[in-house]
Amino acid sequence: MSGHLLSWRLGRFFLCGAFCGALGLLHTLAAGAKPEPRVFRPGHYRLADGVSHAGSLCLVSDNELLVKADGAVEPQRFGAVQVQNFVIGADSFAVLRKFDVVVNGVLTQYPCAMVRVHQAAGGLELYGLQGTMDVYKAAPSSQAMMLSSVGTGMSYGVAGVAGGALLQKKTGTYEEKVMTVLLLRTPAHPELQTLQPQSKEAHDLLQALTADQPELSKKIRRLFPSAFTPEKMVELLAQYTAAKTGK
Known part of the structure; x- marks a missing residue:
């Protein structure tokens, strides 16, 4: 990842609570939409x-928890x-420190995150x-490449949406997208x-991971990358773990 992108990412980490939150609210109000209400649920936390x-x-x-x-x-x-x-309701959360996330070939270093x-x-x-997440928006030539792949069953979505083929040549313009990745x-x-989600890299990684379970690996091989939503990947990995542990 280039130095200016990394410096920008780290700077955003420390300023997001005050600056980006205010800008997001102003943008929402300017658009005439109401901010989404914050929902609090019973839980507990360890500092x-x-x-x-x-x-x-x-x-x-x-990077923000309200209590x-x-x-x-x-x-x-x-x-x-x-x-x-x-813990919020039935969901558990942890804080990971000093780790990398790669989206469409763009590496982002996180000091920590919930x-x-x-x-x-x-x-x-x-x-x-x-x-x-730090991503790129595909240039027109890359969009044409993606659209032409639909006929082969390898559609990764529309331009600007994260997908395995979106950045193979790293063309286009830099921008941000709100999305969920699994680690x-x-x-x-x-x-x-x-x-x-919905990337060939995730498809290939899960297929290789489950090689010791032929039936599950075969099932994964038959799925198109577009089927690999976060929910689907959680489901497949739960099946893998259950088979290995006998639970």
Whole structure:
């Protein structure tokens, strides 16, 4: 990743609470739409000092958690650096530190981020990261390339949407998209790997991972990359872990 993109990403990390939040609100009001209401649910959280607390929680972004104590009117705000882990309803979340995410060939380094824990058993860790990702918008020539691939069953979506073929030649303009990626860690690959939805890379990685389970690997091989939504990948990896652990 180029130095100016990395510096910009790190700068945004520290300013997002005050600056980007205000800009987002102004943009929403200018467009005439109402901001989405924040929904708080019962849960508990553990701060960096190791002390656990109960309250009503709302995850705003990968770097902002709101917490309302019993009887409190205004919520407290916590950044990822202040938190170890937390639970909202039935969903568990953790804070990952110093990891990389690769979307359409663009590497972004995260100092830390709040992620949903989908799996943490059988030697496999699977997390969901939702937020603004650094991507490129395909140039017209790349759009034509994608559209021509529809006939072969390898459609990756419209221009600007993350997809495996979108950036093969890294042409087009730089921009941001709000999306969800999965992060996978296995004993054979301790560094977190990015599973980008609806990408050939995610398709190939899961097929290789499940090679020791021929039926599941065959099932994955028959799926088009466009079928690899975050929900589908979580489902497939849950099947893989259940078969390995016998649960």
